[in-house]
Amino acid sequence: MTVSVVLFTSDLRLHDHPALRAAVEAADEVVPLFVRDPAVDRAGFASPNRLAFLADCLTDLDSGLRERGGRLVVRGGDTVTEVCGVARRTGADEVHMAVGHSAFAHTREARLRRALAADGRRLRTHDAVTTVVPPGDIVPQGSDHYAVFTPYFRRWSGEPLRTPLAAPRKVRVPNGLRSEGPPTRASVPGVSEGLATGGETVGRRRLGAWLSRHADAYGTGHDDLGGDATSRLSPYLHFGAVSATEAVHRARSRGGQGAEAFVRQLCWRDFHHQVLAARPETATEDYRSRADHWRRGEEAEADLRAWREGRTGYPVVDAAMRQLAHEGWMHNRGRLLAASFLTKTLYIDWREGARHFLDLLVDGDIANNQLNWQWAAGTGTDTRPHRVLNPVLQGKRYDPDGAYVRRWVPELAELPGARIHEPWRLKGQDRAAYDYPEPVVDLADGLARFRHARGRD
Structure with a gap:
């Protein structure tokens, strides 16, 4: 045998x-x-x-x-x-x-x-x-990897993909091999209360259900924080419980703008893997240095602690951080807002945020976590490295009726409509009725500090 x-x-x-x-x-x-x-x-x-x-x-x-x-x-x-x-x-x-x-x-x-x-x-x-297109299979002339997403996506989209394989019908294992037996979730302490169930069975069911029921709305709704139209497949892709190649094939077979937008997100995953494969040092070092002198000291530590705890005084940022703590997962738009706020409004080192995310994210991997953080901090592959996302404007745009904030910041649930994104505007007894912190920094002051640090004032 x-x-x-x-x-x-x-x-x-x-x-x-x-x-x-x-x-x-x-x-x-x-x-x-x-x-x-x-x-x-x-x-x-x-x-x-x-x-x-x-x-x-x-x-x-x-x-x-x-x-x-x-x-x-x-x-x-x-x-x-x-x-x-x-x-x-x-x-x-x-x-x-x-x-x-x-x-x-x-x-x-x-x-x-x-x-x-x-x-x-x-x-x-x-x-x-583990990826759709292996890192290094497509490279631009004169380089070992793509540093800009759009030309990479153009090449990636034209690559012929292998045909997905069926599961084997029979697997015969030699007798007498010692095994510890699979570990159990119950044996792991400190798990987030709302953590999703893992495994291929759940992942494939989720992929099929999402493609049939929600993919059509993904193109216009994937940034809707309250609507939560994302596939939530990232943990299953991270552990390989769902094949990224099969996901691309099935999405393309369905067709439509939503499916195309979903495939584009899968390409972002491959893009980051090919950057990390070519530049492994970017797991801890800036891909493109901006000569940042990130804030240190007691005040910065207090701001970092408030950010981790979801107590910054900016509701949409706090909602995202509380979702992370409860589910071990965060909406993609929430990740962008939380990361921009930490690195640019608070001007705290992206590595601090990346470390906290890796502590909690069930889908946390080095390629996507570190390089997305660098993208948000402006030290990575972003072609607009100095842009700053305003959490109030972003909240009003992507959570216009406050549904996302109400879900995760219940102490503000009684505030109507878009007013929930600016609770500090309340006065006197109206403000005192809400047990919610004042903003850790004025947005204008944070922006001025960041622009000065980057030599852009």
Whole structure:
């Protein structure tokens, strides 16, 4: 009996999984393996919300494999040590895995390749598993990556995509392999109360339902904070419980402006991955330095604390931050407003905000989190790096009747209409009736400070 190993990482699904398909076709038996590596925790990728969602994904993956006659083998320890041990135990000649695009993933892959080769075995990596178009497949003349989204999107849109793969009908796993069993959400402390349920089953159901019921309105409604017309698929894409390639195919098959706008957002995800793959240092360093001298000291720390707690005095910003704390997720427009407010109105280092988001976001990954933060701070790929989003005007535009703010800032729920975005305009007893803080900074003062810091006054 021939045996192959498929190592699951950020691709926790059975449908449209090239590495799994290759392993099933290459051997009589397959070991579906996931390694809970402490190095992931040390690298800062673990957080309660992501660990809980991961537990859901692994439980669902194991269930899907059992329906096909197999099971998921879970091990704890160093990935290279555990994979090589399983390969020796089963006599597997090949290990299959998806290509990763972070510096951590590259290091892990290189170590595994060397260790397997020293054992007389081979690592086979598969691209276009976690992204639609692999980083580096399309590049502009004279560079190793695209620094501007629009020309990248133009090229990306013309790329031929592989056909999505069906889930295997049968997975035969060798007998006698030790497994820890999938972790459970209940074993993870500190999880956000409203965290979504993870797993391929829920993710595929969500994708199908959203495409059939809500995709048509996405083009005009995806920025509507109160309407919440977004797909909420980002956590499932982050963990690979839903294939981005399949999502593009299904959206294009449906057609329409909403589906096209959705595909454009999936392209943004690939865009950031190709930037990070070419410039891994941008996980912690400015992509384009603006010579910023970010605010430090007690006053800045107090402002940062108010921002984290959703107590800045600007309702739409506070609503976004409270949604993050409760759900481990935030509406995309809310992310832009919260990030612009921290980096430009409060003039606090984007890394502080990125760290807080990574602590809570269930979909938090290095490529999209760090590079979106840099985009908002004006140190990344934004072609208008000095723009400042006014939270009052943005609130009135994208939450005109205050539905989003009322949902997350209930102490202001009685304020009618757009007045909810400017509670400081109330006077005397009317203002005293609302237990809500005064603004931490006047918007005009924040703008003047930012423009001076960037030498634009």
